[in-house]
Amino acid sequence: MTQPPFIADHAPHPDFNALSDAEFRALARDFVESNYPDIPRFAQHRLRWPEVRPWYAALARAGWIAPTWPQTLGGMGLGAGKHLILIEEFERYGAARVHDIGTVMLGPLLMQYGTQAQQDYYLPRILRGEDIWAQGYSEPGAGSDLAALRTTAVRDGDEWVIDGQKTWITLGADANMAFVLARTDKTVKKQAGISFLLVPMDAPGVTVRPIENLEGHAEFCEIFFDGVRIPAGNIVGEVNQGWTMAKALLGHERVFIGAPRLSANALGRLEASARANGLWDDPAFQDRFARLAMDLADLNDLFETYVQRLRTGAPIGADVGVLKIFQSELYQRISEELMQVAGSLAGVKLAEGGDSRFDAAGTYLAARPTTIFGGSTEVMRNVLARASLNLPK
Amino acid sequence: MHVMDEETTENIRMLCDSASALVPADGSLDRVRAARFQAPGFSRDGWETVAEMGWLGLRASEDAGGMALGLPEAVALVRVLGSGLVPEPYVAATLAIDLLEDAGPHTALDSALTGQDIILPAWQATADGLDPAAGVSVRNGRLSGTKCAVIAGADLYAVTTAEGLALIPRDAGGLTVQAIAMHDGTYRETLTFDEVAVEVHPSTDPVACLARAMVLHAAYLHGAAEQAFDITLEYLRTRQQFDVAIGSFQALQHRATEMKVQLELARASIDAAAASMDVGQLDHAGHMAALRARSRAGELARLVAREAIQMHGAIGYTDEADIGLFARKLVVEAGQFAPEFRLRERFMTHREDAA
Numbered sequence: 001m002t003q004p005p006f007i008a009d010h011a012p013h014p015d016f017n018a019l020s021d022a023e024f025r026a027l028a029r030d031f032v033e034s035n036y037p038d039i040p041r042f043a044q045h046r047l048r049w050p051e052v053r054p055w056y057a058a059l060a061r062a063g064w065i066a067p068t069w070p071q072t073l074g075g076m077g078l079g080a081g082k083h084l085i086l087i088e089e090f091e092r093y094g095a096a097r098v099h100d101i102g103t104v105m106l107g108p109l110l111m112q113y114g115t116q117a118q119q120d121y122y123l124p125r126i127l128r129g130e131d132i133w134a135q136g137y138s139e140p141g142a143g144s145d146l147a148a149l150r151t152t153a154v155r156d157g158d159e160w161v162i163d164g165q166k167t168w169i170t171l172g173a174d175a176n177m178a179f180v181l182a183r184t185d186k187t188v189k190k191q192a193g194i195s196f197l198l199v200p201m202d203a204p205g206v207t208v209r210p211i212e213n214l215e216g217h218a219e220f221c222e223i224f225f226d227g228v229r230i231p232a233g234n235i236v237g238e239v240n241q242g243w244t245m246a247k248a249l250l251g252h253e254r255v256f257i258g259a260p261r262l263s264a265n266a267l268g269r270l271e272a273s274a275r276a277n278g279l280w281d282d283p284a285f286q287d288r289f290a291r292l293a294m295d296l297a298d299l300n301d302l303f304e305t306y307v308q309r310l311r312t313g314a315p316i317g318a319d320v321g322v323l324k325i326f327q328s329e330l331y332q333r334i335s336e337e338l339m340q341v342a343g344s345l346a347g348v349k350l351a352e353g354g355d356s357r358f359d360a361a362g363t364y365l366a367a368r369p370t371t372i373f374g375g376s377t378e379v380m381r382n383v384l385a386r387a388s389l390n391l392p393k
Numbered sequence: 394m395h396v397m398d399e400e401t402t403e404n405i406r407m408l409c410d411s412a413s414a415l416v417p418a419d420g421s422l423d424r425v426r427a428a429r430f431q432a433p434g435f436s437r438d439g440w441e442t443v444a445e446m447g448w449l450g451l452r453a454s455e456d457a458g459g460m461a462l463g464l465p466e467a468v469a470l471v472r473v474l475g476s477g478l479v480p481e482p483y484v485a486a487t488l489a490i491d492l493l494e495d496a497g498p499h500t501a502l503d504s505a506l507t508g509q510d511i512i513l514p515a516w517q518a519t520a521d522g523l524d525p526a527a528g529v530s531v532r533n534g535r536l537s538g539t540k541c542a543v544i545a546g547a548d549l550y551a552v553t554t555a556e557g558l559a560l561i562p563r564d565a566g567g568l569t570v571q572a573i574a575m576h577d578g579t580y581r582e583t584l585t586f587d588e589v590a591v592e593v594h595p596s597t598d599p600v601a602c603l604a605r606a607m608v609l610h611a612a613y614l615h616g617a618a619e620q621a622f623d624i625t626l627e628y629l630r631t632r633q634q635f636d637v638a639i640g641s642f643q644a645l646q647h648r649a650t651e652m653k654v655q656l657e658l659a660r661a662s663i664d665a666a667a668a669s670m671d672v673g674q675l676d677h678a679g680h681m682a683a684l685r686a687r688s689r690a691g692e693l694a695r696l697v698a699r700e701a702i703q704m705h706g707a708i709g710y711t712d713e714a715d716i717g718l719f720a721r722k723l724v725v726e727a728g729q730f731a732p733e734f735r736l737r738e739r740f741m742t743h744r745e746d747a748a
Contacts, residue, residue, distance in 0.1 A: 290737035293744065294685045302661035322654040378647070385646035389626055389653060392641045 005128035006060035013063060013071050017079045024082050028089040035062065041094030042269065044362055045217045049099060049132065049174035056098045060129050066103040068310075073111070073119075074127045084304060091264050099171055102126035102133040104256055105249055106179055113196075113237045113245055122198075134175035136166035136199070136223060137246070143168070143372075144379035146181070146246065147190045151225065153182035153197055158232045160184075160197060162205075162225040168373060172221040173208050176201050180225075181242050194242035198234040205229070214365045216349075250375070251316035255306045257374040258323030260299050266334040266363055267296055273341045273358050288337060295330050302326070318387030321380040328370035328377065335360075335367040397465065404462055405469040408451075412470060414442050416477030422715050425478045429578025433546030435480040440546075443481050444508020453490055458506050464605060464667040468612040475616025478722050480579055482513060482544045484613055488606035489514045489551040495602050496558040496594035501549065512560070513547035515540035515584050516603065523731045523739055525553035525599040535588040536561070542729070545572055545580035552584075552591075553599050559591040566590070577718075577725040601675040604683035607730050608666045611690035614726055615659050618690075618697040621719035622652050625701045628716075632706075645704060652697055659689045677747035684740045687730055694727035 016024055037054035040047065059065040067083050069075020078086065107126055110119050125131040142148040151164025162182055172178065178199045185193030199206070205228035210218035237245055270289065274280040306323055309316055339346045342360035350359045371377040385391045397405075417424075428436050443449060451467050453459025467487070474483055486505070489512045493502045504510040518528025520542060529538030531554050540552060552559045561568060567589040572580045629640030629649065639645060666682035698720040702709040709716050730736075 286741050287734055287737055290741045290744075294688055294737065294740060297681070297685055298658045298662040298689055301665040302658050304665070305661050319653070319657065321650075322657045325650070326654050326658065381647045381650040382643065384650040384653060385640075389646075389649055391626065391629055391646050391649065392638045 005125075005130045006057045007128060008061055008063045008074070013076060016076055016082055019082075021082070021085060025085050025089060028086045029093070031062070031064065032090055032093045032095050035059075036093060036095055039096060041096070042265070043094075043096045044359055044366060045215060046171060046219050047096045048171070052096050052098050053129075055096055056129050059098065060127060065098070065127055065129075066107060069103070069107060069111075069123075073123055083307060084300065087259065087261060088264070091261060091268070094265075094268075097261075099132045099174060101135050101170075101175075102131060105135065105252060106133050108252060109245060109249055110236065112248065117233075118198075118236065131177045132175045134169050134172040134178040134201070134223075136169060136172075136178045136180035138168040138373075139165060140167055144376045146250075147194070147243070149181055149183060149194065151180065151182045152186075153184050153195060155184075155232070156229075159229045160232060160234070162197065162199065162228040162230065165222060165224050167211070167220075167222045169221050169223060171219065172223055173210055173218070178223065179236070181246055184242075185240050188240070191243040193240055194246065195239050196236045196242040196245045197230060198236065199225075199228065199230055203228050203230060214368070215362050251320055252310065253374050254320045254324045254380075255303075255310060255316065257370070258299075258303060258306065258320070258327045260296055260303055260327065262367075262370065263296050263299065263327060263331045263334055266331055266338065266367070267292055269358070269363065270334055270338050270341065273338065273360070276358070277341065279341055285341075292330070292334055292337065295326075295333075299323075299327055299330060318383055321375070321384045321388070324374060325377050325380055325384075328367075331370055332367045335364040338363050401463070401465060404466050408448075408466055408470040409473050411446050411448075412473035412477070414446055415439060415479050415481070416473055420715075422478060422718055425480060425718065428480050430574065431578075432572065432580055434575070434579030435482065435546060439479070439481045440508060440511060443483055443486075444506075448483065449486060449490060449508060450506045452487065453494060453502070453506060457494060457502055463671040464608060465664065465671060467609055468663060468667040471609045471612040472616035472619075475613035475618075476620040478617060478718055480577075482511075482546060484606060484609045485513045485544045486511065487609065488516075488602060491602040491605060492516075492551050492553065492558050492596070492599055493560075495598060496596050499560070499594060501560050510548040511546055512549045512551055513544050514553070514606075515543045515550045516553040516599070517542050517731075520728075521731050521735050523603070523735055525603060526555035529554050529586060531556045531559070531591060531593055534590060534592070535567075536586045536591045537588055538586055540584045540586075541581075543582040543584055545582050550584065552586075553596070554593060557593040557595040558599070559593050561586075561589055561591060575725050577721040579725070598675070600680075603730070604675055604680050605670060607683045607687040608663060608670065610726070610729055611659070611663050611686040612667075614690040614694045614723065615656070615663055617719055617722055617726070618659070618693050619656055621697050621701045621716060621723065622656060624716055624719070625649075625652075625697075625704050628705055639704075648700060648704075652700055655689070655693045655696055659686070659693045662686045662689045677743045681740055681743045681747070684736045684743070688733045688736045688740075691727045691733055691736075694723040698723040698727075 035058040037058060039051055039054060064076060066075040067078045067086055071077035103126055107123055110122055137146060139149050139151060153160040153162045178201055180197045180199050181194055182197055183193055184195040205226040207224040209222045211220040212218050274285060279285050302323055306320055338360040346360040450459030451462050455461045490505050492514060493499050505512040516525045517540060528540050529536055536559055548563055550561045552561055567587045569585040571583045574580055629645060630638055632639050663686045666686040669682055670679040701716050702720050705716050708714050711717060
């Protein structure tokens with residue numbers, strides 16, 4: 001699918017980081033209140049592209065689509081503290097999450113490993129919403145054990161020929177581009193023969209199959225590659241160096257999957273439901289709520305330390321796993337409490353477009369895969385134990 | 394994110410180095426063992442070292458003869474003291490100094506800063522209380538009532554009252570002191586005041602002093618917990634059972650990573666609290682940050698204490714193994730500044746007031 005470009009109409013940015021936190025918070029709040037389009041707020045599942053497109057457009061036009069990119073490349077150049085404030089204010093308003101694989105994952109990766117030509121071509125297309133990216137990592141049989149992937153790319157003249165299958169792709173059906181890890185050398189150690197490729201979704205041989213999840217949303221899909229040919233230049237980094245980039249991206253991903261956003265959103269809904277049904281003043285509930293609210297605030301503090309590392313280019317390291325483990329488990333604990341508050345009616349399935357603030361079972365189900373994707377909690381604990389705590393195999 | 398400037402980083406480095414005066418680099422706990430169950434539970438020599446190092450005046454203003462450093466620097470020092478289970482009541486003494494400064498110029502501040510007099514705070518009325526005004530009352534210049542959980546070893550008590558701060562010598566007429574032995578070899582005292590003659594110095598914000606002390610206390614717990622964790626990890630790497638190191642067992646690895654998760658959350662929470670509370674008046678957000686840091690550290694302390702004993706096996710339950718000293722200290726100190734459910738209650742009050 002080809003996306004129409006959203007041309008930024010903003011004047012050169014002010015230096016956001018020079019503002020006080022309070023000033024920037026007021027600015028962010030005003031921005032979301034004035035620019036958020038007439039689309040669902042507090043959406044519990046990821047909105048599909050046609051739904052969320054107006055918000056992407058509003059952000060892109062204002063130059064707010066890539067908060068952490070440097071201003072010279074069209075981002076906002078926000079420091080970690082200001083970025084968190086932006087997230088908090090968007091969250092407070094219930095703004096939907098836009099399709100951000102391009103801004104959060106691919107963009108920063110291209111800035112680090114891409115050629116000048118790749119940066120010049122792809123980065124503006126992300127900012128303008130011309131390319132919506134999907135991440136092609138997981139495969140059936142190669143989820144948390146990513147290095148076991150079987151999709152292959154074989155060099156044929158000036159092209160790579162890709163065969164295989166990727167799964168668990170968030171909003172992949174909305175994307176027009178995918179980055180894909182593929183095996184380019186079967187003769188070496190499994191991590192050593194992988195490359196990082198950029199694949200147009202409209203290339204002949206690409207087939208997309210939606211996957212409906214437990215909540216009934218087709219938020220995920222599988223992509224099949226059957227002799228898909230892409231230009232030789234659609235590789236990021238060197239041939240067989242994909243694992244380095246996969247690891248870098250996984251580090252970023254685990255920082256952002258560890259972001260307080262999901263838990264913050266769910267806690268806001270928990271408070272709203274408890275206030276709505278009269279449970280709020282119950283001392284036992286208050287104690288349980290306080291624990292969750294304090295956990296969330298501590299998670300915020302921890303998240304800041306990792307975002308700061310990203311900003312300063314400091315190594316992320318294996319211990320980033322603590323962030324993702326705690327965020328996903330906190331989200332699940334909040335969803336347990338939502339079920340308690342909703343009682344016998346916790347299972348009510350709300351109509352599309354309804355006020356999803358009160359969908360307890362939907363949140364409960366939505367919280368399940370967070371301890372699975374991006375590396376399951378169990379595998380991440382194994383990695384932490386060995387790589388961070390230096391415990392024996 | 395509060396990024397530290399170079400000067401702060403350098404101050405912290407020097408302070409942490411200076412901590413070797415009481416925390417031996419080789420991890421020896423001989424001094425700590427010797428002080429146990431000998432009233433008041435720490436040594437006067439140790440206290441002289443604390444004073445000589447200038448730590449007592451770390452945060453005190455330069456006018457008062459202090460170094461005027463910030464809470465982040467104090468947190469860094471206290472973490473090291475915690476890692477060495479230093480029994481000298483440094484955090485309590487800095488709370489007393491903070492309360493003294495808060496109550497205006499006072500000659501006692503000099504003797505507290507030089508270490509000449511050990512002044513410790515008596516602020517708590519009940520074991521789960523957080524109100525510094527509770528427990529005592531002043532009428533016609535006479536103080537009556539009780540304070541509990543006072544750390545033993547004071548020459549003078551800094552007693553918080555609804556009217557302000559009262560300084561009362563240990564041997565004041567009308568004061569009865571009852572000491573109780575704690576499991577870590579230190580002592581706490583219950584003070585009963587019966588018409589004790591006092592001069593009261595009006596306080597401005599004793600609750601803010603408590604909040605800062607809470608963060609330092611959390612840092613002590615964090616330092617001790619982290620050291621106990623490191624000792625336990627080393628044990629997991631070396632102790633063999635069924636012909637392999639027990640640290641290779643996934644069940645233990647996963648529980649070890651949970652301690653790591655909680656340690657990192659506590660570190661982030663404490664450091665952010667210290668940085669955010671360091672400037673200006675303490676607002677609701679500052680109080681909430683302190684309550685969080687202390688809550689997280691208290692639960693961390695008990696988690697690490699119980700896992701350290703379990704992972705060491707029966708040796709962890711013996712007095713001769715050093716890990717037991719950590720377990721005892723952690724469970725004793727974990728409860729200071731009121732239990733977590735009270736801290737959460739207070740957190741929610743601030744949250745409502747801030748909204």
